[in-house]
Amino acid sequence: MSINLRTVYAFAREMYPKVSKETIQYGTAGFRGKAELLDSVMFRMGVLATLRSRFREGSVIGVMITASHNPEPDNGVKLIDPKGEMLEPSWEKIATDLVNVSDQDLEQHVAKIIKDNEIDITSSSYVYVGMDNRYHSPRLLKAVADGVIALKGNVREFGIVTTPMMHFFVVAANTKEAYGKPTEEGYYDKLISAFEKLRNGQLENGNYRNRLIFDGANGVGARKMLQFNKRMNKSLDVTVINQGVGPGKINEECGADHVKVQQRPPVGMPIVEPFTRCVSVDGDADRVVYFFTDETGQFRLLDGDRIATLVAGYLMDLIQSCQLDLRLGLVQTAYANGASTDYIVNELKVPVSCVPTGVKHLHHKALEYDIGIYFEANGHGTIVFSDSSKAAISEAAKTNPKAQTLLLVIDLINETVGDAISDMLLVETILNQKGWDVKDWISSYDDLPNQQLKIQVKDRNVIQTTDAERVCVKPEGLQDEINQVVANYKRGRAFVRPSGTEDVVRVYAEASTREDTLQLAYEVGRLVQKLAGGVGPELVNPSNNAHL
Ligand code: 16G
Numbered sequence: 001m002s003i004n005l006r007t008v009y010a011f012a013r014e015m016y017p018k019v020s021k022e023t024i025q026y027g028t029a030g031f032r033g034k035a036e037l038l039d040s041v042m043f044r045m046g047v048l049a050t051l052r053s054r055f056r057e058g059s060v061i062g063v064m065i066t067a068s069h070n071p072e073p074d075n076g077v078k079l080i081d082p083k084g085e086m087l088e089p090s091w092e093k094i095a096t097d098l099v100n101v102s103d104q105d106l107e108q109h110v111a112k113i114i115k116d117n118e119i120d121i122t123s124s125s126y127v128y129v130g131m132d133n134r135y136h137s138p139r140l141l142k143a144v145a146d147g148v149i150a151l152k153g154n155v156r157e158f159g160i161v162t163t164p165m166m167h168f169f170v171v172a173a174n175t176k177e178a179y180g181k182p183t184e185e186g187y188y189d190k191l192i193s194a195f196e197k198l199r200n201g202q203l204e205n206g207n208y209r210n211r212l213i214f215d216g217a218n219g220v221g222a223r224k225m226l227q228f229n230k231r232m233n234k235s236l237d238v239t240v241i242n243q244g245v246g247p248g249k250i251n252e253e254c255g256a257d258h259v260k261v262q263q264r265p266p267v268g269m270p271i272v273e274p275f276t277r278c279v280s281v282d283g284d285a286d287r288v289v290y291f292f293t294d295e296t297g298q299f300r301l302l303d304g305d306r307i308a309t310l311v312a313g314y315l316m317d318l319i320q321s322c323q324l325d326l327r328l329g330l331v332q333t334a335y336a337n338g339a340s341t342d343y344i345v346n347e348l349k350v351p352v353s354c355v356p357t358g359v360k361h362l363h364h365k366a367l368e369y370d371i372g373i374y375f376e377a378n379g380h381g382t383i384v385f386s387d388s389s390k391a392a393i394s395e396a397a398k399t400n401p402k403a404q405t406l407l408l409v410i411d412l413i414n415e416t417v418g419d420a421i422s423d424m425l426l427v428e429t430i431l432n433q434k435g436w437d438v439k440d441w442i443s444s445y446d447d448l449p450n451q452q453l454k455i456q457v458k459d460r461n462v463i464q465t466t467d468a469e470r471v472c473v474k475p476e477g478l479q480d481e482i483n484q485v486v487a488n489y490k491r492g493r494a495f496v497r498p499s500g501t502e503d504v505v506r507v508y509a510e511a512s513t514r515e516d517t518l519q520l521a522y523e524v525g526r527l528v529q530k531l532a533g534g535v536g537p538e539l540v541n542p543s544n545n546a547h548l
């Protein structure tokens with residue numbers, strides 16, 4: 001096969017010229033931005049995916065087009081590595097450089113990537129590409145596909161799928177279908193079959209009711225949940241709201257991010273009995289949170305920390321009853337509620353590690369355990385099982401029914417990445433087996449009140465952190481001042497970090513009371529404004545406000 005790199009330049013110049021002069025960066029969630037600026041980025045990512053596949057000796061590389069929980073005008077793209085992980089960090093830099101070169105320099109630049117990485121350009125390459133349901137996604141998908149074609153790679157288009165489905169397809173293909181069939185039906189079959197076997201015809205148990213409201217965020221998750229419904233035959237009774245067929249826009253006033261950040265239900269909620277289980281996923285269905293309203297009408301959230309603790313307790317019990325000697329660990333970020341960490345360490349006695357924000361850090365750390373559970377408080381997470389733990393569980397399953405249950409649980413989990421629907425099916429399985437409703441679930445511990453702020457500064461990179469973002473090392477003196485402020489609050493904890501997805505500094509605070517939490521967040525926010533070049537309006541002091 002001969003490849004003429006001129007073709008890449010010709011495609012770029014004629015069809016996907018670079019329109020934006022601004023430098024963009026491959027961040028924690030790939031490239032994100034306004035959709036109209038992304039055509040050239042997508043084309044080049046098609047080119048890069050093809051090169052990456054060749055670099056990885058013909059393994060399938062995935063490309064997902066989505067802006068996740070962002071508003072409708074945005075879109076984005078991320079690459080999926082052969083084992084379903086996020087793109088390797090050294091290639092993030094290659095990706096950033098590639099999208100920022102001019103059209104004129106593109107041909108040379110691609111030649112340099114090929115040379116530097118000793119890529120055999122004549123070898124085969126396979127790229128899978130999928131997209132969310134934003135109206136500009138099909139146009140951007142075509143640009144990715146053209147990037148693959150320009151370098152004579154093989155491209156397979158999956159149409160509208162969730163992000164975790166794309167990860168699943170990539171792993172299924174690269175394991176020669178040991179993980180499942182790399183098709184939409186293959187994905188449904190694997191999850192539904194495990195779910196129904198685990199339910200074993202028992203649809204209700206104790207306080208557990210077989211009924212659920214599912215907020216699809218007007219995104220891909222809604223469509224796919226409807227597909228699950230068709231195939232599940234009411235083994236789970238799910239009502240899907242915010243289906244994306246009405247005037248509502250993706251993530252607007254709905255979805256996991258809205259529910260978690262605003263701490264209130266999504267639009268479109270039907271009137272339901274208090275304590276009805278409700279679930280919100282984000283636009284590409286890789287995040288999930290639960291919520292309900294209590295008998296006084298108060299909104300209550302069950303976020304990623306709650307899911308992590310529920311799963312950790314359940315798996316710990318299963319392992320112990322199978323008498324398996326497996327190391328189970330839980331991975332969180334600094335955003336995990338302090339009460340959840342205390343509960344895991346003191347009650348569940350499961351070891352916890354804390355890593356920087358971003359799925360790749362959590363996933364990587366979780367791989368160190370035999371069974372690694374990871375969740376961000378925002379609802380992104382999954383569980384990974386080492387090959388040796390799978391072998392031990394399979395062996396035990398020959399005689400032990402609990403180990404058989406554990407094997408089905410493994411099949412129910414999408415280990416490749418956080419998967420809102422798979423996580424939800426797991427939570428439903430656990431609640432059903434325990435005979436729990438949301439009241440039982442939420443009563444395992446009390447969350448500490450917490451508050452987040454966004455602070456605008458001249459340059460957010462002046463903030464540098466260490467110790468999984470819990471300690472700020474630059475600008476000098478800021479951490480000392482934060483420590484002094486925090487010391488005044490009972491169970492106080494706070495940290496600051498530059499966002500990886502927005503041009504802001506984030507502040508997190510928690511303390512024993514709501515008032516203290518708001519005050520602590522305010523004081524830390526003020527410190528950031530003072531010492532890290534704040535440019536926004538002055539923060540409002542909540543204690544002054546309370547007297548107004
Ligand atoms: C991205 C990350 C998510 C993280 C969030 C933090 C992935 C796939 N996604 O969405 O894990 O929680 O960024 O955003 O890694 P921030 O840096 O703006 O706070």
Ligand code: MG
Nearest residue numbers: 068282284286
């Ligand atoms: Mg998402």
